[in-house]
Amino acid sequence: MSFQTGRHLAPGTPASWLDRLLSDPNPIWIxxxxxxxxxxxxxxxxxxxxxxxxxxxxxIGGLMSESSDPGVIGxxxxxxxxxxxxxxxxxxxxxxxxxxIASEREGKTWEALQLTGLPxxxxxxxxxxxxxxxxALYVVMVAPVGAMSFLFGGVTALETLxxxxxxxxxxxxxxxxxxxxxxxxESLRGAILVTLFVALAIVPNVFLGLxxxxxxxAHHIWPLLPEGPPVWLPVAYARAPFDLRYVxxxxxxxxxxxxxxxxxxxxxxxxxLTSITEDxxxxxxRWFLVTSLVLSVGGGVVSLGxxxxxxxxxxxxxxxxxxxxxxxxxxxxxxxxxxxxxxxxLEWERRGAGWWARALGxxxxxxxxxxxISGLVGVLTLLPAAVGGLSLVKARSSxxxxxxLFGFYGLCFFVFLIGFASWLRAxxxxxxxxxxxxxxxxxxxxxxxxxxxxxxxxxxRSSSLQDILIASPSPLFAVAAVDELRxxxxxxxxxxVASICAxxxxxxxxxxxxxxSLRCERxxxxxxxxxxxxxxxxxxxxxxxxASSP
Amino acid sequence: MSAxxxxxxxxxxxxxxxxxxxxxxxxxDVGQGEIxxxxxPNGAGKTTTIRLMATLLEPMAGRIEIGGIDVAxxxxxxxxxxxxxxxxxxxxxRITVREYLEFFADAFRVESPExxxxxxxxxxxxxxxxxxxxxxxxxIKQRLQLARVLLHDPKILILDEPASDLDPRARIxxxxxxxxxxxxxxxxxxxxxxxxxxxxxxTSVAILEKGRIVVAGPVGEIAHRLSQAQGRPxxxxxxxxxxxxxxxxxxxxxxxxxxxxxxxxxxxxxxEFPSRQVAVVTYAGDDAWLAGMIRHLVMSGAPIxxxxxxxxxxxxxxxEATRGDLQ
Numbered sequence: 043m044s045f046q047t048g049r050h051l052a053p054g055t056p057a058s059w060l061d062r063l064l065s066d067p068n069p070i071w072i073x074x075x076x077x078x079x080x081x082x083x084x085x086x087x088x089x090x091x092x093x094x095x096x097x098x099x100x101x102i103g104g105l106m107s108e109s110s111d112p113g114v115i116g117x118x119x120x121x122x123x124x125x126x127x128x129x130x131x132x133x134x135x136x137x138x139x140x141x142x143i144a145s146e147r148e149g150k151t152w153e154a155l156q157l158t159g160l161p162x163x164x165x166x167x168x169x170x171x172x173x174x175x176x177x178a179l180y181v182v183m184v185a186p187v188g189a190m191s192f193l194f195g196g197v198t199a200l201e202t203l204x205x206x207x208x209x210x211x212x213x214x215x216x217x218x219x220x221x222x223x224x225x226x227x228e229s230l231r232g233a234i235l236v237t238l239f240v241a242l243a244i245v246p247n248v249f250l251g252l253x254x255x256x257x258x259x260a261h262h263i264w265p266l267l268p269e270g271p272p273v274w275l276p277v278a279y280a281r282a283p284f285d286l287r288y289v290x291x292x293x294x295x296x297x298x299x300x301x302x303x304x305x306x307x308x309x310x311x312x313x314x315l316t317s318i319t320e321d322x323x324x325x326x327x328r329w330f331l332v333t334s335l336v337l338s339v340g341g342g343v344v345s346l347g348x349x350x351x352x353x354x355x356x357x358x359x360x361x362x363x364x365x366x367x368x369x370x371x372x373x374x375x376x377x378x379x380x381x382x383x384x385x386x387x388l389e390w391e392r393r394g395a396g397w398w399a400r401a402l403g404x405x406x407x408x409x410x411x412x413x414x415i416s417g418l419v420g421v422l423t424l425l426p427a428a429v430g431g432l433s434l435v436k437a438r439s440s441x442x443x444x445x446x447l448f449g450f451y452g453l454c455f456f457v458f459l460i461g462f463a464s465w466l467r468a469x470x471x472x473x474x475x476x477x478x479x480x481x482x483x484x485x486x487x488x489x490x491x492x493x494x495x496x497x498x499x500x501x502x503r504s505s506s507l508q509d510i511l512i513a514s515p516s517p518l519f520a521v522a523a524v525d526e527l528r529x530x531x532x533x534x535x536x537x538x539v540a541s542i543c544a545x546x547x548x549x550x551x552x553x554x555x556x557x558x559s560l561r562c563e564r565x566x567x568x569x570x571x572x573x574x575x576x577x578x579x580x581x582x583x584x585x586x587x588x589a590s591s592p
Numbered sequence: 593m594s595a596x597x598x599x600x601x602x603x604x605x606x607x608x609x610x611x612x613x614x615x616x617x618x619x620x621d622v623g624q625g626e627i628x629x630x631x632x633p634n635g636a637g638k639t640t641t642i643r644l645m646a647t648l649l650e651p652m653a654g655r656i657e658i659g660g661i662d663v664a665x666x667x668x669x670x671x672x673x674x675x676x677x678x679x680x681x682x683x684x685x686r687i688t689v690r691e692y693l694e695f696f697a698d699a700f701r702v703e704s705p706e707x708x709x710x711x712x713x714x715x716x717x718x719x720x721x722x723x724x725x726x727x728x729x730x731x732i733k734q735r736l737q738l739a740r741v742l743l744h745d746p747k748i749l750i751l752d753e754p755a756s757d758l759d760p761r762a763r764i765x766x767x768x769x770x771x772x773x774x775x776x777x778x779x780x781x782x783x784x785x786x787x788x789x790x791x792x793x794x795t796s797v798a799i800l801e802k803g804r805i806v807v808a809g810p811v812g813e814i815a816h817r818l819s820q821a822q823g824r825p826x827x828x829x830x831x832x833x834x835x836x837x838x839x840x841x842x843x844x845x846x847x848x849x850x851x852x853x854x855x856x857x858x859x860x861x862x863x864e865f866p867s868r869q870v871a872v873v874t875y876a877g878d879d880a881w882l883a884g885m886i887r888h889l890v891m892s893g894a895p896i897x898x899x900x901x902x903x904x905x906x907x908x909x910x911x912e913a914t915r916g917d918l919q
Binding site: 043044045046050069070072073076077080081149150151153154155156157158159160317318319320383384385388572576579580583 | 603604646647648650653654655664665666667668671672674676678680681682683684685686687691693694695696697698699700701702703705708724737740744
């Protein structure tokens with residue numbers, strides 16, 4: 043039953059989804075909607091936004107009507123409206139969501155909410171629904187202005203509909219992003235500032251990269267699509283011929299680009315809302331495994347299916363994307379505790395959890411093992427696909443060597459990164475310090491050898507291969523080696539030096555991993571021993587009290 | 593919950609913040625149906641102990657059992673049987689009293705449809721149910737917080753400084769409400785540094801100073817122990833009892849007339865006359881001695897119209913048991 047909606051569903055009564063929704067809605071969503079309804083400034087903000095949109099679109103339409111035909115005006119209105127809406131949604135969405143959890147903490151209502159026993163996923167979903175409803179209200183309010191474009195021509199009603207669907211999807215992603223940041227922050231102002239700052243750094247890149255840049259790629263694939271306008275995806279849905287490429291580029295790739303980040307942001311929010319003694323790891327670990335699988339298999343398929351002239355570039359891009367994902371995940375898993383708490387172990391015992399559940403559970407070493415195995419499987423999926431793709435088009439052996447060396451160096455450096463991250467986490471009291479140290483060392487290792495190589499080059503006043511080889515310990519050397527291998531007629535030296543460096547990184551990583559494992563085992567053993575001693579002491583005290591009582 | 597199991601058991605609890613021990617071997621039991629006062633100066637570690645009990649922090653060492661359940665092992669089960677009201681808790685803006693309680697009833701997954709009305713009636717908030725929470729006074733907000741923690745019918749209430757910042761009327765109302773809740777069978781754990789707030793309601797107390805329990809147990813029993821402990825150290829190496837008490841006597845007519853009746857009497861240490869009709873007697877003795885002195889005065893024809901201990905029993909216990917160092 044729901045007190046807030048006043049609906050009660052008798053047990054066993056057949057009910058529609060609407061009845062179920064009304065009789066058991068998310069309590070946080072309903073409460074926040076009631077609060078929002080009493081916010082007097084909302085209608086004025088909505089009215090102001092709509093007026094602004096009407097004025098902008100009206101001005102553009104008015105100016106263009108002098109010299110352009112209606113089709114051109116319609117297209118211009120379409121791109122202007124949805125570009126503006128994109129900016130509003132992606133900047134306002136995170137800010138609205140950032141307000142939600144941080145305001146509970148700052149307003150000192152968080153503990154009361156936490157102690158109700160509502161599970162963190164329910165709280166996260168309630169907060170998401172509340173913020174999303176607010177943003178959706180903005181979109182709905184300005185929708186009639188956007189819908190004007192297809193009346194002029196140039197774009198169809200279906201294209202406008204697709205554009206709105208994407209606007210709502212992006213709004214969801216933006217809200218999830220704001221919520222993830224808000225879930226970590228104590229202060230409301232801090233949450234809004236950080237969220238806006240990060241959003242301002244990301245949004246222009248997404249707009250230019252996936253919008254304008256994406257339209258160039260889309261035009262390359264389907265020449266009937268215009269090159270340059272940012273809102274190309276809804277147009278492509280309606281105009282591109284439906285085939286395998288349509289499914290891959292317009293359905294699977296965008297769906298992956300929305301679902302995987304949204305899932306990640308949801309798991310981060312839930313983990314941040316979960317008490318440190320409970321299981322905050324399993325959800326993120328599942329996300330990691332699925333994303334690793336999707337990126338490696340997807341990258342492999344794309345490498346195999348790419349056009350002959352793009353095969354090397356696509357293979358390297360797929361490997362780069364996968365290694366970037368692995369590196370980011372290393373930072374994510376720095377939040378792991380040394381081992382599972384007693385509370386989690388009790389829950390495992392109750393559930394009869396098997397090795398798989400325990401492997402996905404809290405702990406520095408289980409996280410490292412999952413990352414290592416998954417990374418190895420991922421690279422071993424990607425590399426054969428990339429090499430196979432190149433072999434199919436009878437690529438030069440140097441190109442195959444480039445891919446193999448790149449993958450090998452990346453994998454070895456990833457082993458080092460995991461080992462070093464685990465070693466750091468096992469020695470620091472909290473994740474913040476180990477994350478900062480990891481970032482600093484990663485930066486120094488990547489840039490340091492290049493600075494050294496530049497200094498040697500400046501002293502010797504040369505830019506020979508010898509000087510570049512000084513930078514071989516940097517993981518960025520793998521990128522530089524690509525050019526070197528493609529151009530050089532005798533790449534043996536580069537391959538040899540790069541392989542030695544890669545192996546050295548891998549061995550160092552394995553050594554650090556072993557050390558981290560020993561330290562974690564010792565800490566867990568000592569902790570368990572202390573708990574056992576404490577239990578024995580309390581038991582003895584109980585027995586003594588029982589014996590002395592009449 | 594078995595009748596023999598204490599409602600709350602805190603055993604050898606240690607906790608550290610920023611390299612400092614804020615709790616040091618804290619141990620006490622709270623019996624079922626008691627109103628337990630947790631007393632200590634600001635910074636003594638009361639709120640930390642309470643947050644540990646409410647599952648909001650994990651103990652670094654020691655154990656807390658609420659209703660026989662270990663809070664570190666099963667925080668979820670503990671949350672279902674406690675009602676925790678934090679110090680200076682916030683409320684939601686732009687929501688009415690009734691909507692506020694309905695939200696928490698939904699969050700607690702309360703099944704009985706009459707609960708919100710019953711809690712509104714119990715806490716005397718029915719007439720205010722349609723008012724916005726933001727417009728309420730501190731006293732009403734505190735009452736609303738109490739109503740919130742009652743929604744899921746918890747057996748144990750943990751209240752951190754429930755009457756702080758309240759005016760005298762609101763304090764009295766909260767006190768009466770606590771007594772009513774005790775009558776309903778709830779165990780109430782109450783922290784405060786205002787002794788008068790606890791004096792009339794608590795059946796047992798624990799005094800915390802610098803993260804250590806100085807003394808714990810039923811109020812009468814502690815008073816007795818203190819009077820027995822003259823010259824001997826109390827628990828855990830704390831200062832001995834002073835065993836000096838002061839009582840204010842109001843008389844009809846000049847108070848100086850009591851002088852000849854009390855001067856030189858055994859146990860009387862000092863006699864003062866702060867006003868014409870009031871005499872303050874400093875004495876060394878227990879309640880039986882005091883009763884004997886009053887009887888002696890009345891039998892001697894002294895027109896006594898009032899006898900007031902200068903401090904409540906709890907204030908006296910607190911002063912005698914603590915050192916009063918800055919925390």
